[in-house]
Amino acid sequence: MTAAPKSSLWISPEDYLEGELHSEVRHEYIDGAVYAMAGGSDDHNRIAGNIFAHLAQHLRGRRCEAFMTDLKLKASADSAIYYYPDVMVVCDPADRAKFFRERPSIIFEILSPDTERTDRNEKLLAYRAIPSLKMYVLVEQDRFLAVVHRRTTKTWKMDALEGPDAVLRLPPIKLELPFGRIYERTALARRLASSRRDQN
Amino acid sequence: MTARPKTALWISPEEYLEGELRSEVRHEYIEGSVFAMAGGSRDHNRISGNLVASLKHQLGAGPCEVFINDFKLKASPSSELFYYPDVMVACDPTDRHDYFCERPAIIFEILSPTTELIDRREKMLVYKSIPSVQAYVLVEQERIHVTVHRRTEKGWAAELLDSRGQTLDLPAVRAKIPLDSIYEGTNAAKQ
Numbered sequence: 001m002t003a004a005p006k007s008s009l010w011i012s013p014e015d016y017l018e019g020e021l022h023s024e025v026r027h028e029y030i031d032g033a034v035y036a037m038a039g040g041s042d043d044h045n046r047i048a049g050n051i052f053a054h055l056a057q058h059l060r061g062r063r064c065e066a067f068m069t070d071l072k073l074k075a076s077a078d079s080a081i082y083y084y085p086d087v088m089v090v091c092d093p094a095d096r097a098k099f100f101r102e103r104p105s106i107i108f109e110i111l112s113p114d115t116e117r118t119d120r121n122e123k124l125l126a127y128r129a130i131p132s133l134k135m136y137v138l139v140e141q142d143r144f145l146a147v148v149h150r151r152t153t154k155t156w157k158m159d160a161l162e163g164p165d166a167v168l169r170l171p172p173i174k175l176e177l178p179f180g181r182i183y184e185r186t187a188l189a190r191r192l193a194s195s196r197r198d199q200n
Numbered sequence: 201m202t203a204r205p206k207t208a209l210w211i212s213p214e215e216y217l218e219g220e221l222r223s224e225v226r227h228e229y230i231e232g233s234v235f236a237m238a239g240g241s242r243d244h245n246r247i248s249g250n251l252v253a254s255l256k257h258q259l260g261a262g263p264c265e266v267f268i269n270d271f272k273l274k275a276s277p278s279s280e281l282f283y284y285p286d287v288m289v290a291c292d293p294t295d296r297h298d299y300f301c302e303r304p305a306i307i308f309e310i311l312s313p314t315t316e317l318i319d320r321r322e323k324m325l326v327y328k329s330i331p332s333v334q335a336y337v338l339v340e341q342e343r344i345h346v347t348v349h350r351r352t353e354k355g356w357a358a359e360l361l362d363s364r365g366q367t368l369d370l371p372a373v374r375a376k377i378p379l380d381s382i383y384e385g386t387n388a389a390k391q
Binding site: 010030031032033035079081118120121122124125126129155156158 | 277
Protein backbone atom coordinates (compact mmCIF):
# COMPACT_ATOMS: atom_id res chain seq x y z
CA MET A 1 0.00 0.00 0.00
CA THR A 2 1.87 3.01 -1.27
CA ALA A 3 1.88 6.21 0.69
CA ALA A 4 2.44 9.60 -0.85
CA PRO A 5 2.70 12.90 0.97
CA LYS A 6 -0.43 14.92 0.31
CA SER A 7 0.74 18.25 1.51
CA SER A 8 3.73 19.69 3.26
CA LEU A 9 1.59 21.81 5.56
CA TRP A 10 1.10 20.85 9.16
CA ILE A 11 -2.32 19.41 9.92
CA SER A 12 -3.63 18.98 13.46
CA PRO A 13 -4.65 15.49 14.65
CA GLU A 14 -8.21 16.79 15.07
CA ASP A 15 -8.37 18.05 11.47
CA TYR A 16 -6.93 14.76 10.25
CA LEU A 17 -9.49 12.68 12.17
CA GLU A 18 -12.32 14.89 10.93
CA GLY A 19 -10.99 14.65 7.35
CA GLU A 20 -10.84 10.84 7.49
CA LEU A 21 -14.58 10.71 8.14
CA HIS A 22 -15.26 12.20 4.72
CA SER A 23 -12.27 11.10 2.67
CA GLU A 24 -12.66 8.54 -0.11
CA VAL A 25 -9.06 7.42 0.43
CA ARG A 26 -7.53 6.39 3.74
CA HIS A 27 -4.54 8.33 5.01
CA GLU A 28 -1.89 7.70 7.60
CA TYR A 29 -0.88 10.57 9.86
CA ILE A 30 2.61 11.19 11.17
CA ASP A 31 3.46 14.30 13.12
CA GLY A 32 1.30 16.74 11.20
CA ALA A 33 1.72 15.22 7.75
CA VAL A 34 -0.86 13.10 5.95
CA TYR A 35 -0.02 10.22 3.59
CA ALA A 36 -2.54 8.58 1.25
CA MET A 37 -2.68 4.78 1.23
CA ALA A 38 -3.02 2.86 -2.01
CA GLY A 39 -5.15 -0.25 -2.33
CA GLY A 40 -3.67 -3.74 -1.97
CA SER A 41 -3.51 -6.85 -4.16
CA ASP A 42 -5.98 -9.74 -4.19
CA ASP A 43 -3.57 -11.92 -2.20
CA HIS A 44 -2.98 -9.13 0.30
CA ASN A 45 -6.71 -9.02 0.86
CA ARG A 46 -7.00 -12.82 1.06
CA ILE A 47 -4.29 -13.12 3.67
CA ALA A 48 -5.63 -10.29 5.82
CA GLY A 49 -9.13 -11.73 5.45
CA ASN A 50 -8.02 -15.26 6.34
CA ILE A 51 -6.25 -14.07 9.46
CA PHE A 52 -9.16 -11.88 10.49
CA ALA A 53 -11.72 -14.63 9.88
CA HIS A 54 -9.91 -17.10 12.09
CA LEU A 55 -9.32 -14.54 14.81
CA ALA A 56 -12.94 -13.37 14.76
CA GLN A 57 -14.23 -16.93 14.96
CA HIS A 58 -11.85 -17.85 17.78
CA LEU A 59 -12.57 -14.68 19.76
CA ARG A 60 -16.36 -14.84 19.51
CA GLY A 61 -17.82 -14.28 22.99
CA ARG A 62 -14.45 -13.39 24.49
CA ARG A 63 -12.93 -10.21 25.75
CA CYS A 64 -10.47 -9.71 22.88
CA GLU A 65 -11.69 -8.43 19.54
CA ALA A 66 -10.19 -8.46 16.05
CA PHE A 67 -10.30 -5.48 13.65
CA MET A 68 -9.14 -5.15 10.08
CA THR A 69 -8.12 -2.61 7.47
CA ASP A 70 -10.13 0.49 8.22
CA LEU A 71 -9.95 1.03 11.94
CA LYS A 72 -7.13 3.35 12.91
CA LEU A 73 -4.44 2.70 15.45
CA LYS A 74 -3.20 5.68 17.43
CA ALA A 75 0.48 5.21 18.26
CA SER A 76 1.93 8.12 20.12
CA ALA A 77 5.20 7.85 21.91
CA ASP A 78 7.04 11.06 21.10
CA SER A 79 5.01 11.69 17.99
CA ALA A 80 1.37 11.79 16.98
CA ILE A 81 0.77 8.87 14.65
CA TYR A 82 -2.30 7.20 13.18
CA TYR A 83 -1.96 4.07 11.08
CA TYR A 84 -4.41 1.60 9.58
CA PRO A 85 -3.00 -1.82 10.53
CA ASP A 86 -4.06 -4.69 8.29
CA VAL A 87 -5.33 -6.70 11.27
CA MET A 88 -5.19 -6.04 15.00
CA VAL A 89 -6.37 -7.74 18.17
CA VAL A 90 -7.47 -5.53 21.05
CA CYS A 91 -8.12 -6.93 24.52
CA ASP A 92 -8.51 -3.80 26.67
CA PRO A 93 -12.21 -3.08 27.24
CA ALA A 94 -11.40 0.54 28.16
CA ASP A 95 -9.86 1.11 24.72
CA ARG A 96 -12.95 2.00 22.74
CA ALA A 97 -12.87 5.32 20.89
CA LYS A 98 -15.19 5.18 17.90
CA PHE A 99 -12.57 5.71 15.22
CA PHE A 100 -9.33 4.32 16.60
CA ARG A 101 -7.70 1.95 19.08
CA GLU A 102 -4.68 2.76 21.26
CA ARG A 103 -3.83 -0.43 23.15
CA PRO A 104 -3.73 -3.43 20.83
CA SER A 105 -2.23 -6.77 21.90
CA ILE A 106 -1.32 -8.11 18.46
CA ILE A 107 -0.80 -6.38 15.11
CA PHE A 108 -0.47 -8.04 11.69
CA GLU A 109 0.86 -6.41 8.54
CA ILE A 110 0.83 -8.18 5.20
CA LEU A 111 3.86 -7.03 3.22
CA SER A 112 3.64 -5.35 -0.18
CA PRO A 113 6.70 -4.38 -2.23
CA ASP A 114 6.04 -0.64 -1.90
CA THR A 115 5.55 -0.56 1.83
CA GLU A 116 7.70 -3.40 3.01
CA ARG A 117 10.36 -1.13 4.42
CA THR A 118 7.74 0.95 6.24
CA ASP A 119 6.29 -2.17 7.82
CA ARG A 120 9.66 -3.65 8.70
CA ASN A 121 11.22 -0.50 10.12
CA GLU A 122 9.08 2.56 10.74
CA LYS A 123 6.06 0.62 11.96
CA LEU A 124 8.19 -1.82 13.90
CA LEU A 125 9.64 1.12 15.83
CA ALA A 126 6.26 2.76 16.34
CA TYR A 127 4.48 -0.46 17.29
CA ARG A 128 7.09 -1.62 19.76
CA ALA A 129 6.68 1.66 21.61
CA ILE A 130 3.06 0.74 22.38
CA PRO A 131 3.15 -0.69 25.91
CA SER A 132 0.16 -3.01 25.45
CA LEU A 133 1.56 -4.70 22.33
CA LYS A 134 2.69 -8.29 22.79
CA MET A 135 3.27 -9.38 19.20
CA TYR A 136 3.84 -7.83 15.78
CA VAL A 137 3.53 -10.29 12.90
CA LEU A 138 4.69 -9.50 9.34
CA VAL A 139 3.35 -11.88 6.71
CA GLU A 140 4.86 -12.09 3.25
CA GLN A 141 2.57 -12.51 0.23
CA ASP A 142 4.90 -14.24 -2.19
CA ARG A 143 6.40 -16.94 -0.03
CA PHE A 144 5.41 -18.90 3.05
CA LEU A 145 7.20 -16.66 5.50
CA ALA A 146 6.21 -14.67 8.55
CA VAL A 147 8.46 -12.68 10.85
CA VAL A 148 7.20 -12.58 14.41
CA HIS A 149 8.32 -9.94 16.91
CA ARG A 150 7.40 -10.89 20.44
CA ARG A 151 7.71 -8.91 23.65
CA THR A 152 9.52 -10.83 26.37
CA THR A 153 10.02 -9.74 29.96
CA LYS A 154 13.18 -7.81 29.13
CA THR A 155 13.19 -7.07 25.46
CA TRP A 156 11.76 -8.00 22.04
CA LYS A 157 12.59 -11.25 20.26
CA MET A 158 12.34 -11.93 16.58
CA ASP A 159 11.63 -15.29 14.90
CA ALA A 160 11.03 -16.28 11.31
CA LEU A 161 8.45 -18.93 10.45
CA GLU A 162 9.00 -20.50 7.08
CA GLY A 163 7.49 -23.17 4.85
CA PRO A 164 3.94 -24.19 3.93
CA ASP A 165 3.48 -26.32 7.03
CA ALA A 166 4.55 -23.72 9.60
CA VAL A 167 2.18 -22.79 12.40
CA LEU A 168 1.86 -19.29 13.84
CA ARG A 169 1.35 -19.44 17.60
CA LEU A 170 -0.43 -16.55 19.28
CA PRO A 171 -0.10 -17.17 23.05
CA PRO A 172 -1.82 -13.90 24.09
CA ILE A 173 -5.10 -15.24 22.69
CA LYS A 174 -4.28 -18.96 22.89
CA LEU A 175 -4.61 -19.60 19.19
CA GLU A 176 -2.58 -21.53 16.65
CA LEU A 177 -2.87 -20.45 13.03
CA PRO A 178 -1.46 -22.90 10.48
CA PHE A 179 0.03 -21.33 7.34
CA GLY A 180 -2.39 -23.51 5.37
CA ARG A 181 -5.21 -21.32 6.70
CA ILE A 182 -3.35 -18.00 6.49
CA TYR A 183 -2.43 -18.53 2.83
CA GLU A 184 -5.70 -20.19 1.79
CA ARG A 185 -6.65 -19.48 -1.86
CA THR A 186 -3.56 -17.35 -2.55
CA ALA A 187 -1.51 -17.83 -5.73
CA LEU A 188 1.18 -19.32 -3.54
CA ALA A 189 -1.19 -21.92 -2.08
CA ARG A 190 -2.49 -22.81 -5.54
CA ARG A 191 1.04 -23.32 -6.84
CA LEU A 192 1.83 -25.52 -3.89
CA ALA A 193 -1.33 -27.59 -4.37
CA SER A 194 -0.59 -28.18 -8.05
CA SER A 195 3.04 -29.10 -7.42
CA ARG A 196 1.94 -31.55 -4.71
CA ARG A 197 -0.58 -33.06 -7.15
CA ASP A 198 2.16 -33.47 -9.75
CA GLN A 199 4.31 -35.31 -7.26
CA ASN A 200 1.56 -37.83 -6.44
CA MET B 201 19.07 6.52 -2.43
CA THR B 202 17.10 3.35 -2.67
CA ALA B 203 17.22 0.81 0.09
CA ARG B 204 16.46 -2.83 -0.30
CA PRO B 205 16.54 -5.61 2.27
CA LYS B 206 19.51 -7.80 1.46
CA THR B 207 18.59 -10.87 3.42
CA ALA B 208 15.92 -12.14 5.75
CA LEU B 209 18.47 -13.42 8.24
CA TRP B 210 19.30 -11.58 11.40
CA ILE B 211 22.74 -10.01 11.51
CA SER B 212 24.34 -8.74 14.70
CA PRO B 213 25.46 -5.08 14.92
CA GLU B 214 29.05 -6.28 15.23
CA GLU B 215 28.84 -8.35 12.05
CA TYR B 216 27.28 -5.41 10.25
CA LEU B 217 29.99 -2.94 11.34
CA GLU B 218 32.69 -5.41 10.39
CA GLY B 219 31.08 -5.98 6.97
CA GLU B 220 30.82 -2.24 6.27
CA LEU B 221 34.58 -1.89 6.56
CA ARG B 222 35.01 -4.04 3.47
CA SER B 223 31.80 -3.55 1.53
CA GLU B 224 31.87 -1.69 -1.78
CA VAL B 225 28.30 -0.53 -1.20
CA ARG B 226 27.04 1.24 1.90
CA HIS B 227 24.23 -0.38 3.89
CA GLU B 228 21.86 0.82 6.53
CA TYR B 229 21.18 -1.48 9.46
CA ILE B 230 17.84 -1.76 11.17
CA GLU B 231 16.86 -4.38 13.71
CA GLY B 232 19.16 -7.06 12.36
CA SER B 233 18.42 -6.39 8.70
CA VAL B 234 20.74 -4.76 6.22
CA PHE B 235 19.58 -2.45 3.41
CA ALA B 236 21.82 -1.49 0.49
CA MET B 237 21.93 2.20 -0.45
CA ALA B 238 21.99 3.35 -4.05
CA GLY B 239 24.03 6.32 -5.23
CA GLY B 240 22.59 9.81 -5.52
CA SER B 241 22.05 12.31 -8.35
CA ARG B 242 24.21 15.20 -9.48
CA ASP B 243 22.02 17.76 -7.70
CA HIS B 244 21.89 15.60 -4.57
CA ASN B 245 25.65 15.76 -4.47
CA ARG B 246 25.74 19.49 -5.23
CA ILE B 247 23.37 20.25 -2.36
CA SER B 248 25.23 18.15 0.18
CA GLY B 249 28.50 19.72 -1.00
CA ASN B 250 27.03 23.22 -0.65
CA LEU B 251 25.80 22.47 2.86
CA VAL B 252 29.15 21.11 3.94
CA ALA B 253 31.10 24.01 2.43
CA SER B 254 28.92 26.59 4.13
CA LEU B 255 28.88 24.77 7.48
CA LYS B 256 32.64 24.14 7.53
CA HIS B 257 33.28 27.77 6.85
CA GLN B 258 30.96 28.94 9.65
CA LEU B 259 31.85 26.33 12.25
CA GLY B 260 35.55 26.98 11.79
CA ALA B 261 37.65 25.69 14.66
CA GLY B 262 34.72 25.61 17.12
CA PRO B 263 33.48 22.53 18.97
CA CYS B 264 31.13 21.41 16.19
CA GLU B 265 32.18 19.32 13.24
CA VAL B 266 30.55 18.44 9.92
CA PHE B 267 30.29 14.91 8.55
CA ILE B 268 29.11 13.89 5.13
CA ASN B 269 27.72 10.87 3.36
CA ASP B 270 29.79 7.94 4.49
CA PHE B 271 29.96 8.40 8.24
CA LYS B 272 27.38 6.39 10.13
CA LEU B 273 24.87 7.52 12.71
CA LYS B 274 24.00 5.03 15.43
CA ALA B 275 20.57 5.39 16.97
CA SER B 276 18.82 3.18 19.49
CA PRO B 277 15.13 4.05 19.62
CA SER B 278 14.39 0.55 20.87
CA SER B 279 17.25 -1.48 19.51
CA GLU B 280 20.21 -0.63 17.38
CA LEU B 281 20.16 0.94 13.97
CA PHE B 282 22.73 2.57 11.75
CA TYR B 283 22.08 5.12 9.01
CA TYR B 284 24.30 7.17 6.74
CA PRO B 285 22.85 10.68 6.99
CA ASP B 286 23.67 12.96 4.06
CA VAL B 287 25.13 15.63 6.33
CA MET B 288 25.51 15.78 10.12
CA VAL B 289 26.80 18.37 12.54
CA ALA B 290 28.12 16.92 15.81
CA CYS B 291 29.28 18.99 18.78
CA ASP B 292 29.81 16.52 21.62
CA PRO B 293 33.53 15.92 22.24
CA THR B 294 32.79 12.67 24.09
CA ASP B 295 31.09 11.21 21.02
CA ARG B 296 34.07 9.91 19.14
CA HIS B 297 33.82 6.36 17.88
CA ASP B 298 35.88 5.86 14.71
CA TYR B 299 33.03 4.63 12.54
CA PHE B 300 29.85 6.23 13.83
CA CYS B 301 28.36 9.21 15.59
CA GLU B 302 25.74 8.81 18.33
CA ARG B 303 24.95 12.35 19.44
CA PRO B 304 24.66 14.71 16.47
CA ALA B 305 23.12 18.17 16.89
CA ILE B 306 21.82 18.67 13.34
CA ILE B 307 20.96 16.14 10.63
CA PHE B 308 20.32 16.94 6.96
CA GLU B 309 18.76 14.64 4.39
CA ILE B 310 18.51 15.61 0.73
CA LEU B 311 15.35 14.06 -0.65
CA SER B 312 15.31 11.65 -3.59
CA PRO B 313 12.09 10.26 -5.10
CA THR B 314 12.82 6.70 -3.98
CA THR B 315 13.67 7.53 -0.39
CA GLU B 316 11.61 10.62 0.32
CA LEU B 317 9.08 8.72 2.40
CA ILE B 318 11.79 7.02 4.44
CA ASP B 319 13.36 10.40 5.17
CA ARG B 320 10.05 12.05 5.99
CA ARG B 321 8.61 9.23 8.07
CA GLU B 322 10.95 6.54 9.38
CA LYS B 323 14.03 8.70 9.77
CA MET B 324 12.05 11.58 11.18
CA LEU B 325 10.74 9.35 13.95
CA VAL B 326 14.19 7.97 14.66
CA TYR B 327 16.02 11.31 14.53
CA LYS B 328 13.49 12.97 16.82
CA SER B 329 14.10 10.19 19.34
CA ILE B 330 17.81 11.09 19.62
CA PRO B 331 18.10 13.46 22.61
CA SER B 332 21.03 15.45 21.20
CA VAL B 333 19.30 16.30 17.90
CA GLN B 334 18.17 19.93 17.83
CA ALA B 335 17.07 20.13 14.20
CA TYR B 336 16.33 17.75 11.32
CA VAL B 337 16.47 19.47 7.94
CA LEU B 338 14.95 17.94 4.79
CA VAL B 339 16.06 19.52 1.54
CA GLU B 340 14.17 18.85 -1.69
CA GLN B 341 16.30 18.56 -4.82
CA GLU B 342 13.95 19.58 -7.57
CA ARG B 343 12.61 22.80 -6.15
CA ILE B 344 13.62 25.28 -3.50
CA HIS B 345 11.88 23.70 -0.57
CA VAL B 346 13.35 23.01 2.85
CA THR B 347 11.48 21.56 5.84
CA VAL B 348 13.04 22.09 9.24
CA HIS B 349 11.93 20.12 12.29
CA ARG B 350 13.17 21.88 15.39
CA ARG B 351 13.22 20.80 18.98
CA THR B 352 11.58 23.50 21.09
CA GLU B 353 10.63 23.76 24.73
CA LYS B 354 7.10 22.71 23.81
CA GLY B 355 8.09 19.77 21.64
CA TRP B 356 8.92 19.62 17.96
CA ALA B 357 7.89 22.34 15.53
CA ALA B 358 8.04 22.24 11.73
CA GLU B 359 9.02 25.19 9.57
CA LEU B 360 8.93 25.52 5.80
CA LEU B 361 11.37 27.59 3.74
CA ASP B 362 10.54 27.83 0.06
CA SER B 363 11.71 31.07 -1.47
CA ARG B 364 14.99 32.58 -2.52
CA GLY B 365 16.31 35.12 -0.10
CA GLN B 366 15.22 33.06 2.91
CA THR B 367 17.85 31.76 5.31
CA LEU B 368 18.04 28.51 7.21
CA ASP B 369 18.86 29.47 10.79
CA LEU B 370 20.52 26.87 13.00
CA PRO B 371 21.02 28.60 16.35
CA ALA B 372 22.02 25.34 18.06
CA VAL B 373 25.30 25.41 16.14
CA ARG B 374 25.37 29.15 15.42
CA ALA B 375 25.10 28.75 11.68
CA LYS B 376 22.94 30.48 9.08
CA ILE B 377 22.75 29.19 5.53
CA PRO B 378 20.95 31.20 2.81
CA LEU B 379 18.76 29.03 0.57
CA ASP B 380 20.63 30.53 -2.39
CA SER B 381 23.81 28.94 -1.05
CA ILE B 382 22.15 25.58 -0.43
CA TYR B 383 20.87 25.39 -4.02
CA GLU B 384 23.86 26.99 -5.74
CA GLY B 385 24.57 25.36 -9.12
CA THR B 386 21.48 23.11 -9.05
CA ASN B 387 18.67 22.95 -11.59
CA ALA B 388 16.26 24.24 -8.95
CA ALA B 389 18.32 27.44 -8.67
CA LYS B 390 18.05 28.03 -12.44
CA GLN B 391 14.26 27.91 -12.52
